[in-house]
Amino acid sequence: xxxxxxxxxxxxxxxxxxxxxxxxxxxxxxxxxxxxxxxxxxxxxxxxxxxxxxxxxxxxxxxxxxxxxxxxxxxxxxxxxxxxxxxxxxxxxxxxxxxxxxxxxxxxxxxxxxxxxxxxxxxx
Numbered sequence: 001x002x003x004x005x006x007x008x009x010x011x012x013x014x015x016x017x018x019x020x021x022x023x024x025x026x027x028x029x030x031x032x033x034x035x036x037x038x039x040x041x042x043x044x045x046x047x048x049x050x051x052x053x054x055x056x057x058x059x060x061x062x063x064x065x066x067x068x069x070x071x072x073x074x075x076x077x078x079x080x081x082x083x084x085x086x087x088x089x090x091x092x093x094x095x096x097x098x099x100x101x102x103x104x105x106x107x108x109x110x111x112x113x114x115x116x117x118x119x120x121x122x123x124x
Contacts, residue, residue: 011103018101019088022074027054027097029073036081045089048072057095068095 012018022028029048035041051072060068071094077087092098 011101015088015091018091019074019076021100022091022097025055025100027073027094027100029075031075031077032079034079034081035077037083037087041077041080041087041089045075048075048090049093053094053096055096057099059099060095064095070094071097 012021019028023030031044035044049072050070052069053071054073056069072090074091074093074097075089077089080087092101
């Protein structure tokens with residue numbers, strides 16, 4: 001989709017759709033083994049956050065060359081001890097996944113979109 005001179009893709013309608021997109025692009029790792037929610041998930045997610053990501057962001061290399069290739073993969077724990085539902089973690093843990101979430105395909109699209117959401121007009 002073209003808006004002005006910028007190339008922008010539509011954002012996912014929700015988390016489930018975004019997880020399908022991550023899965024299809026090799027950015028999601030499914031963990032089917034039973035895991036403890038107390039410390040085990042945090043340890044696995046912590047290691048994944050520091051690991052090289054599946055697809056580094058070419059745009060982030062310009063302003064954050066030390067971290068542009070980090071973030072590992074998003075994790076979907078399908079069998080969490082004591083829970084009746086799965087747990088997705090590290091979903092937005094890399095620059096590339098943030099760009100995918102925001103539907104960005106150009107250099108500063110993500111920062112502009114995020115800036116619009118976080119800026120606010122303070123009352124006088």
